[in-house]
Amino acid sequence: MQKILRVAQREYMETVKTKTFILGILMVPFIIGAIIFFTGRMARGKTGPQPTVKVAVADLSNALADEVKESFDSYNKDNPQRQINVNMLETQEDSDKADNQGRNKLRQGQVDVYVVLDNEILEVEGSGKIRLYTYKPKASNIDILWTIEDRFRKAVVNHRYKTQKIPEEFLTKLSEIRRVPVERLEMGSSDDKDRVQSDIDRALKMMVPFFFMYLIFMGIVGTGQHMISSVIEEKTSRVIEVLLSAVSPFQLMAGKILGLGGIGLTVVGLWAVAACITARWQGLDIDVTTEFVLYFVIYYILGFLLITSLLTAVGSICNTIKETQGMMMPIMMVFIIPLLAWFKVVRDPNGLMSRVFSFLPPLTPMVMILRLSSGSDILKVEIFASIVLLALTVLAAMWAAAKVFRTGILMYGKRLGLREIWLCLRQS
Amino acid sequence: MDAVLLNNVHKSFGEVLAVNNLSVRVPTGSIYGFLGPNGAGKTTTLRMIMNIIHPDTGRIQIFGDSSVDKAKARIGYMPEERGLYRKMTVTKVLAYFGALKGLAGNELSRQVSRWLDRVDLTNWAPKKVEELSRGMHQKLQFAVTAINGPELLILDEPFAGLDPINTDLLKAIMIEMRDEGKTVIFSTHVMHEAEKVCDSILLINKGRAVLDDNLAHIQSQRASNVVSVELEGDTGFIEKLPIVTAIKSNGHRLEISLVDNADTQELVKSLVSRVRVKRFEVKVPSLHEIFVELVGKGDAEDS
Numbered sequence: 001m002q003k004i005l006r007v008a009q010r011e012y013m014e015t016v017k018t019k020t021f022i023l024g025i026l027m028v029p030f031i032i033g034a035i036i037f038f039t040g041r042m043a044r045g046k047t048g049p050q051p052t053v054k055v056a057v058a059d060l061s062n063a064l065a066d067e068v069k070e071s072f073d074s075y076n077k078d079n080p081q082r083q084i085n086v087n088m089l090e091t092q093e094d095s096d097k098a099d100n101q102g103r104n105k106l107r108q109g110q111v112d113v114y115v116v117l118d119n120e121i122l123e124v125e126g127s128g129k130i131r132l133y134t135y136k137p138k139a140s141n142i143d144i145l146w147t148i149e150d151r152f153r154k155a156v157v158n159h160r161y162k163t164q165k166i167p168e169e170f171l172t173k174l175s176e177i178r179r180v181p182v183e184r185l186e187m188g189s190s191d192d193k194d195r196v197q198s199d200i201d202r203a204l205k206m207m208v209p210f211f212f213m214y215l216i217f218m219g220i221v222g223t224g225q226h227m228i229s230s231v232i233e234e235k236t237s238r239v240i241e242v243l244l245s246a247v248s249p250f251q252l253m254a255g256k257i258l259g260l261g262g263i264g265l266t267v268v269g270l271w272a273v274a275a276c277i278t279a280r281w282q283g284l285d286i287d288v289t290t291e292f293v294l295y296f297v298i299y300y301i302l303g304f305l306l307i308t309s310l311l312t313a314v315g316s317i318c319n320t321i322k323e324t325q326g327m328m329m330p331i332m333m334v335f336i337i338p339l340l341a342w343f344k345v346v347r348d349p350n351g352l353m354s355r356v357f358s359f360l361p362p363l364t365p366m367v368m369i370l371r372l373s374s375g376s377d378i379l380k381v382e383i384f385a386s387i388v389l390l391a392l393t394v395l396a397a398m399w400a401a402a403k404v405f406r407t408g409i410l411m412y413g414k415r416l417g418l419r420e421i422w423l424c425l426r427q428s
Numbered sequence: 429m430d431a432v433l434l435n436n437v438h439k440s441f442g443e444v445l446a447v448n449n450l451s452v453r454v455p456t457g458s459i460y461g462f463l464g465p466n467g468a469g470k471t472t473t474l475r476m477i478m479n480i481i482h483p484d485t486g487r488i489q490i491f492g493d494s495s496v497d498k499a500k501a502r503i504g505y506m507p508e509e510r511g512l513y514r515k516m517t518v519t520k521v522l523a524y525f526g527a528l529k530g531l532a533g534n535e536l537s538r539q540v541s542r543w544l545d546r547v548d549l550t551n552w553a554p555k556k557v558e559e560l561s562r563g564m565h566q567k568l569q570f571a572v573t574a575i576n577g578p579e580l581l582i583l584d585e586p587f588a589g590l591d592p593i594n595t596d597l598l599k600a601i602m603i604e605m606r607d608e609g610k611t612v613i614f615s616t617h618v619m620h621e622a623e624k625v626c627d628s629i630l631l632i633n634k635g636r637a638v639l640d641d642n643l644a645h646i647q648s649q650r651a652s653n654v655v656s657v658e659l660e661g662d663t664g665f666i667e668k669l670p671i672v673t674a675i676k677s678n679g680h681r682l683e684i685s686l687v688d689n690a691d692t693q694e695l696v697k698s699l700v701s702r703v704r705v706k707r708f709e710v711k712v713p714s715l716h717e718i719f720v721e722l723v724g725k726g727d728a729e730d731s
Contacts, residue, residue, distance in 0.1 A: 003528055014513070233513075234511075237511040237512065237513065237514055238511030239512055240511070241509060242507060242511060242572060243528070245507070246528040248497060
């Protein structure tokens with residue numbers, strides 16, 4: 001046991017010192033923090049000035065000039081950061097010429113959008129359309145198209161109001177009547193602690209289960225990488241034989257798993273703390289029960305043991321990091337499944353898919369954490385059964401890994417094939 | 429008690445028979461050399477003693493016990509493939525392996541500095557292993573092997589890559605340890621290295637023991653009746669001496685072959701009375717010669 005702890009200690013200390021580890025541990029919270037920060041800023045609409053968008057308009061009805069101007073003037077007044085410049089083409093004499101002119105301007109890049117307002121557009125329930133042309137649109141202009149479209153629609157509707165002789169007072173009244181304010185509130189533990197929710201709050205609430213699952217994913221997969229490189233390092237530096245003269249292969253493997261488990265817990269702990277601080281700072285309150293933390297730790301440790309056992313085996317039969325990559329692929333693919341299916345699991349935590357996934361051992365930790373953090377009740381029996389199944393799989397995986405490890409670790413030059421691995425497993 | 433006992437050990441890798449019916453007894457308190465050409469099965473034998481690979485058949489005992497794992501703390505093993513953690517410092521590597529081998533606390537730090545001093549690496553203590561030269565790396569590897577003062581030292585090609593000074597340093601430590609009652613087993617294919625330190629040798633070729641004996645015994649058995657001398661004066665009379673069968677000039681030395689069972693003392697007397705004797709040596713066949721003779725013969729038998 002002492003030897004296992006010794007190996008674990010070295011593994012921990014040496015990994016903590018590596019640059020990849022320090023970068024890795026800093027990058028993730030930084031990225032998450034940055035995402036939260038910028039999402040917040042964007043939602044509040046505080047963006048810097050952007051280039052003016054130029055629009056050419058061929059008004060075939062020849063009647064909308066005033067309304068269009070009015071509509072865009074009011075937009076430009078409200079949005080100094082992003083102006084829209086509307087250029088009405090001369091359509092009175094020759095509409096075909098105007099159309100050609102508009103198309104050419106768009107193709108030559110003089111304008112960003114070319115809009116044709118059909119003649120029939122003034123008729124209510126007519127066949128007229130607003131046609132919006134773009135030519136090789138820029139990604140940065142995509143969102144403004146919605147605004148442009150909306151403004152033209154407003155101009156047309158305003159004109160229609162006039163032709164239909166609907167009095168202005170009535171319209172004002174109507175818009176007042178239609179305004180019904182909604183406030184989204186989250187009830188606090190006491191009445192004075194109710195909080196107003198913004199749209200971001202809602203989105204983030206949705207993201208919480210994903211966050212926990214991602215934490216597990218990163219913890220498991222990230223430390224798995226460390227495991228692989230640690231085993232490969234001992235193999236390529238040939239230190240392994242010296243080690244094996246002092247410790248047994250099992251002690252070595254157990255020590256490694258323990259040490260990197262510590263790394264994993266450190267990483268996840270730090271990230272969780274960072275996330276909590278960010279959440280507080282952004283005024284979000286995510287409540288996490290002790291029970292959930294307990295489950296989180298159990299699933300994390302079991303999931304971690306499962307993947308590291310597999311990866312120690314993989315590492316021991318390969319000679320270079322490059323060789324391991326081919327074998328890592330299928331293992332990683334399995335762990336990506338919950339990342340793809342998370343939305344469905346969160347929406348329907350007790351659905352068939354969620355349940356089936358919960359009992360497929362490599363997926364269990366991530367899927368169960370998703371389900372548990374989604375807020376719905378999960379049967380205690382189901383939690384218990386999934387933990388037992390996972391634990392049994394871990395034992396089997398460790399047993400198999402130890403066998404492969406023992407043989408693989410001393411094989412230089414050639415990689416073990418499936419047949420040899422099978423032989424290792426059968427050897428007692 | 430025997431430190432190591434091998435009894436009819438067999439090991440094959442697929443088609444290749446690496447060790448064939450090998451039996452050897454290494455008594456405690458001796459330096460035992462496992463000699464043989466490349467690919468003879470030396471490393472395989474040492475690895476089997478260390479229980480890194482298992483013999484197909486046969487029995488291996490260490491300190492009278494068949495479980496190496498129990499004895500691991502009492503053995504220091506230096507594998508043929510050298511390797512240490514490249515990113516760790518010299519002190520840390522030494523301390524880590526010391527701790528893995530059961531040292532702790534004050535004793536650990538005392539042994540670390542003692543061994544750094546002993547292999548002349550004290551100045552390099554805070555450096556990373558990857559900064560060491562090959563020879564220094566090798567000495568550190570030896571220190572790692574011996575740090576816990578094991579009763580049995582198993583060294584696979586310990587002198588490979590060492591300069592003469594460091595080779596002597598290592599030999600001195602090996603002899604010192606032997607004198608403390610410890611056992612040293614080492615393998616080499618360089619015969620004259622073994623000649624200077626070994627008490628006994630095991631000569632292996634193609635997995636089979638060709639010769640296994642006390643070195644002094646081997647040499648006395650194979651002592652030839654050739655004497656090498658360096659003389660001053662007229663040497664023409666020697667040829668006519670009755671005990672001399674042939675004479676061969678080798679630079680300023682003479683190699684004198686004697687009749688069987690001739691008394692070398694008689695030759696000395698005759699020489700001293702006629703010429704000035706600067707050097708007189710009864711030629712003992714070198715291990716190299718024995719090696720070439722036995723292995724060469726073995727090969728011939730095989731083909």
